[in-house]
Amino acid sequence: MPQFENLKLDRQLCFALYSATNSITRMYRGLLDEYDLTYPQYLVLVVLWEKDGIAIKEVMKRLNLDSGTLSPIIKRLQIAGLVEKVRTDKDERIVRLLLTDKARKLQPMIADVQNQVACQTELSSEEFFELLDRLNQLAASLNNTEAKQSVAS
């Protein structure tokens, strides 16, 4: 349990995350613009390219986002002709997402985008995966402790 003596911005892990994420998103924006996709829309496609036809609920879990965020994103992907919604017969509440041909054709064109971003991180392969591990570990801790807020410090 680390303790910190002041509020100096340079010491704040959270701000470092926040700021790096903003920079990354800006970078993706430049690369995805020509496909008329935003970064969150791209993430939904990544999930579906990985496993097509899963329920919206699964996408929510996978991306760590709620329905208020995902609903409009999916609606835009639907309008763009990239995904289709189908209700399951077994349980009429569940909506599964299906990639269209257009979306499948898009995948090889977009596959290079993340490499371009990865290159601009200027990290070695080792550093890259180490940072990735730490972040995933952090995310796990955060998701575990979320909602049990007032832990003694």
Add this chain to the structure above:
Amino acid sequence: MPQFENLKLDRQLCFALYSATNSITRMYRGLLDEYDLTYPQYLVLVVLWEKDGIAIKEVMKRLNLDSGTLSPIIKRLQIAGLVEKVRTDKDERIVRLLLTDKARKLQPMIADVQNQVACQTELSSEEFFELLDRLNQLAASLNNTEAKQSVAS
């Protein structure tokens, strides 16, 4: 320059950043709610607690945000009675931000918030600072290469 063979979400550093940042912001929301502050509003205050009376332009640089983002945030802080705007005499374009008494009194009450979040990261002090270093290094690389997009991969 790392190369990656596929789009798997688990391999994506950018998504790990994005997702961790969302989790962190959610956590801050819970802790800052009682002060009627959002995380970005809190960040502006942190900058000013560190150095009161600086120009909006400096806050923009420090937080890596543009005027379209900061203007409304500052306006809300102003309405909340936490900051005041003063134009400089030398250069009438420049607006400096001054903390109010109310904001100064708030600092000790909020000082503990970041410790609470830091605790919930469940990282050792060493891990914490190592991750922080890597993120700052990453941010530096990103800010260097921003705008020169189409680097050969």
Add this chain to the structure above:
DNA sequence: TAATAATATATTGCACACAACACAGTTGTG
């Protein structure tokens, strides 16, 4: 010095993120 460029800030429009709420469909319990 008048036209031009650059700078600091603000506004507008679009797309997230999320809390709070709404609602249809399903499950569990008497």
Add this chain to the structure above:
DNA sequence: CACAACTGTGTTGTGTGCAATATATTATTA
């Protein structure tokens, strides 16, 4: 079977982020 609790999805309202643009002030240059 009735009916309450739960689940999966959607909507609404607020506050970011950011590109594009606007405006006022200062600096530069022809």
